[in-house]
Amino acid sequence: AQSVAQPEDQVNVAEGNPLTVKCTYSVSGNPYLFWYVQYPNRGLQFLLKYITGDNLVKGSYGFEAEFNKSQTSFHLKKPSALVSDSALYFCAVREMNTGFQKLVFGTGTRLLVSP
Amino acid sequence: DAGITQSPRHKVTETGTPVTLRCHQTENHRYMYWYRQDPGHGLRLIHYSYGVKDTDKGEVSDGYSVSRSKTEDFLLTLESATSSQTSVYFCAIRGQETQNTEAFFGQGTRLTVV
Secondary structure, three states: OOEEEOOOOEEEEEOOOOEEEOOEEEOOOOEEEEEEEEOOOOOEEEEEEEOOOOOEEEOHHHOEEEEEOOOOEEEEEEOOOOHHHOEEEEEEEEEOOOOOOOOEEOOOEEEEEEO | OOOEEEEOOEEEEOOOOOEEEEEEEOOOOOEEEEEEEEOOOEEEEEEEEEEOOEEEEOOOOOOEEEEEEEOOEEEEEEOOOOHHHOEEEEEEEEOOOOOOOOOEEOOOEEEEEO
16 A cells, blocks of 8 residues: 655754755555645645656745655755745655555645744 | 635534535546545545546545535535544545646635534
8 A cells, every 4th residue: 555654743944954854655656756735724735746757856936856766755855945934744645557546645744944 | 726615614513413515626627535634644535536426435434425416516424423523624636637647625624523
């Protein structure tokens, strides 16, 4: 079965510093990987996805993620954090070539960027 | 936001009463999903639909039923609400047949069962 692990409940970073939010996954086939962000009292917003091709994927708001097949990881990164990046981040995986497009989410990581 | 509307946005109900949440989309997307969000659990899939009258169970379907009589509407029903169903419920939609498209989420419905 598909699964996603986000090992950190919270990540704290100072504004202007680089940030990393970790995600590892488990699937039996090749994965489609996604990052979503949730601001307070809002739904989830799509940030970026990995389907195939370059291991470094660029997305919205200056975020990027690096796919590492050998480590089964898809960490979210940003070179310089902003206070406005503070939110809840979810990693999700969907397995290729399955009969149904089930999207499985991690438990979320709260990012807190301090001024 | 994509054309997804969830109603109601907030609801307080008593244990044992039936509750129906509605998800309405204007995108004509094929796939629709209901998730619940709880602290420490992330988002968990309750039910999903892959077409009109085509639905199936997700990982936490007990106590819930769904219906999809039209492409644009996906209803989630709690037949007899329990306190454990207090949660935030999200509807999501996805349009394409290929697997590489992302899902879009509604604003959520906060349900409190007292």
